[in-house]
Amino acid sequence: MKPDLNFRWNELQNRLVQQFQKELNLEAIIFLIGLRELGEGPHREFSKEEKVDLMHISICRLLSQSGYYELQGKDEDGWPHWKLVKDLPHTDIFSQEFILKEHILTYFEEEEVFG
Numbered sequence: 001m002k003p004d005l006n007f008r009w010n011e012l013q014n015r016l017v018q019q020f021q022k023e024l025n026l027e028a029i030i031f032l033i034g035l036r037e038l039g040e041g042p043h044r045e046f047s048k049e050e051k052v053d054l055m056h057i058s059i060c061r062l063l064s065q066s067g068y069y070e071l072q073g074k075d076e077d078g079w080p081h082w083k084l085v086k087d088l089p090h091t092d093i094f095s096q097e098f099i100l101k102e103h104i105l106t107y108f109e110e111e112e113v114f115g
Contacts (some may be wrong), residue, residue, distance in 0.1 A: 005098070007030055009106050027055070027096065034058035036113075037080060053079065062103035063088070 001040070016024050016032075026034065034054030046054065060082035062068040069082040107113075 005102060005105070009101055011097055012105060013098060026100065026104075030055050030058045030062075032058075033061065033104070036111075037061050039078065059083070059100075062100065062107055063104055065103050074090070 013023065014028075016029065031051065031054055034057045037057050038054060057080055060070075061080075063069050064071065064082070068084065068086050068088055070085045071080045072083050074080050
């Protein structure tokens with residue numbers, strides 16, 4: 001990770017620790033974004049399949065910043081549905097993590113999550 005990204009990532013994790021009173025790993029942050037995009041609070045119980053769907057919603061939302069996904073709308077239950085509009089690049093796991101972290105940071109900045 002380049003220093004600026006590393007610094008910004010650590011800052012985000014520190015803010016999340018303050019809010020949730022525990023450290024959140026990358027997967028937990030992706031899940032949190034999925035919850036936020038769905039508009040549901042963390043107090044609802046989700047099935048294993050719904051948890052996977054929440055992470056998918058998050059990944060689609062994050063990668064929509066780079067034009068890979070486009071929001072198609074929401075279903076009758078309010079779940080967003082995304083369409084792949086551009087092929088995803090083939091990358092190794094480290095590059096994938098770097099790309100996700102960049103997109104997560106942009107998401108939190110653009111959405112002004114911490115106001």
